[in-house]
Amino acid sequence: MLLLVLPVASQTIEKFSIDSGGASATAGGIQMLYTIGEVNVQELSAGGISISEGFINADLKISINPKMFLQGPMLNPANADLMNDDxxxxxxxxxxxxxxxxxxxxxxxFNVTGDNAIVDWVWIELRDKNNDTTVILSQSALLQRDGDVVATDGVSNLSPNVSADDYYVVVNHKNHLGIMTNSTVAIDKSSSPTIVDFTDVNTITYGTQAQATLTNGNMALWAGDTNGDGVINFSGDINRVLTDIILFPSNSSFSTSYDFVDGYFQSDVFLDGNVSFSNENNQILLSILLYPLNTSFSSQYNLFEEQLPSPSALRSATQLNLDIQRLENAIEILNNN
Ligand SMILES: [Ca+2]
Ligand SMILES: [Ca+2]
Ligand SMILES: [Ca+2]
Structure with missing residues (x-):
């Protein structure tokens, strides 16, 4: 029925397997594996922890339901108020x-369609209530079309392995600018998740102009940081678009106007599965020109920055090195053509 991994000298608890369904929960460094679907047979306690057989003990878990929109898949939505899932x-x-x-x-x-279909991988962080540059927990999650950030099963709320406490909540995406709550959020042990709705204009985020305002009035993470350095600017992000196009294997002539770069690319601003020089670069340029703080409408504006008190560890050093290598290859090819 359950397995309790606990160094207890005088008591032992054995695992009884009645049903194959179940999961695990962790609290205070103690992990419990449990099965579900059976009536309450008996109650056990050890080390001050009580467990009802066959039931999830709700107050052992914290759960959180961030909601967010990405601007890219909202630029030409097939359904109003839903991100595209191309x-x-x-x-x-x-x-x-x-x-x-x-x-x-x-x-x-990825077989699920409709409102809860998956748009892409996203990244979440919980930061220390006393120091908003200290990341207590960070992890990948999945984003549904209606904005729900869910666990890797595509449906469940996130159950981060941390204590109930107040945290700053960060959400981020590889080619969008990450955001953070301006205040801490109480995440408690409860059967209902703590909702942090970043799509709501009333949810105040850290910094200035941290999000795009969509035509329906909702908020969304800014799209266009194709090189993932936390700034949307012409030189850096358009280079990344070029890199993905000219290094695409079947683009044998290294043409910048090659239009068949299909797949999963960092430089795909709209998240539509295709990278094209005109599409992606026009959008990046438009975003820079229309950025509210770029009052001179300069294409060379360089302060369109991710509003976080310190960078998030979104990408690995390996990936960054790989990207630099790709960019150098692309520049060499461009120079030789
Ligand atoms: Ca949903
Ligand atoms: Ca950038
Ligand atoms: Ca695209």
């Missing part, structure tokens, strides 16, 4: 997260 529909979203924890999911997660 990457999923084309089978391009990898089952391994592109972020540092390399979390994985089952491919069947």
């Amino acid at each position: 990457l999923r529909a084309a089978g391009y979203i990898p089952t391994t997260s592109p972020y540092t924890d390399a979390a994985t999911c089952n491919a069947s997660v």
Whole structure:
């Protein structure tokens, strides 16, 4: 029925397996594996922890339901108020997260269609209530079309392995600018998740002009940081678009106007599964020109920056080195053509 891993000298608790369903929960460094679906047979206690057989003890878990929109898949929405899920529909979203924890999911997660279909991998962080540059927990998660950030099963709320406490909550995406709550959020042990709705204009985020305002009045993470350095600017991000285009294997002439770069790319601003020089670069340029703080409408504006008190560990050093190598290759090819 359950397995309690606990160094207790005078008591032992054995595992009784009645039903194959179940999961695990962790609290205070103690992990419990449990099964579900049976009536309450008996109650056990050890080390001050009580467990009812066959039931999830809700107050052992904390759970959180961040809601967020990405601007890219909201630029030309097929359904109003829903992000496009073109990457999923084309089978391009990898089952391994592109972020540092390399979390994985089952491919069947991407079979779901409709409001809860998966848009892409996203990244969340919980930061110390006393120091908003200290990341207590960070992990990959999945984003549904309606904005729910969910666990790697594609449906469950996130159950981060941390104590109930107040945290700053960060959400981020590989080619959008990350955001953080301006105040701490109380995340408690409860059967209902703590909701942090970043799509709501009333949820105040850290910094200035941290999010784009969508035509429907909702807020969304700014799209266009194709090189993932936390700034949206012409030189850096348009180079990344060029790199992905001219290094695409079947683009044998290294043409910048090659239009068949299909797949899962960092430089795909709209998350539509295709990278094209005109599409992506026009949008990046438009975003820079219309950025509210760029009052001189300069294409060379360089202060369109991610509003976080310190960078998030979104990508691995390995990935960054790989990107630099790709950029150098692309520049060499461009110079030789
Ligand atoms: Ca949903
Ligand atoms: Ca950038
Ligand atoms: Ca695209």
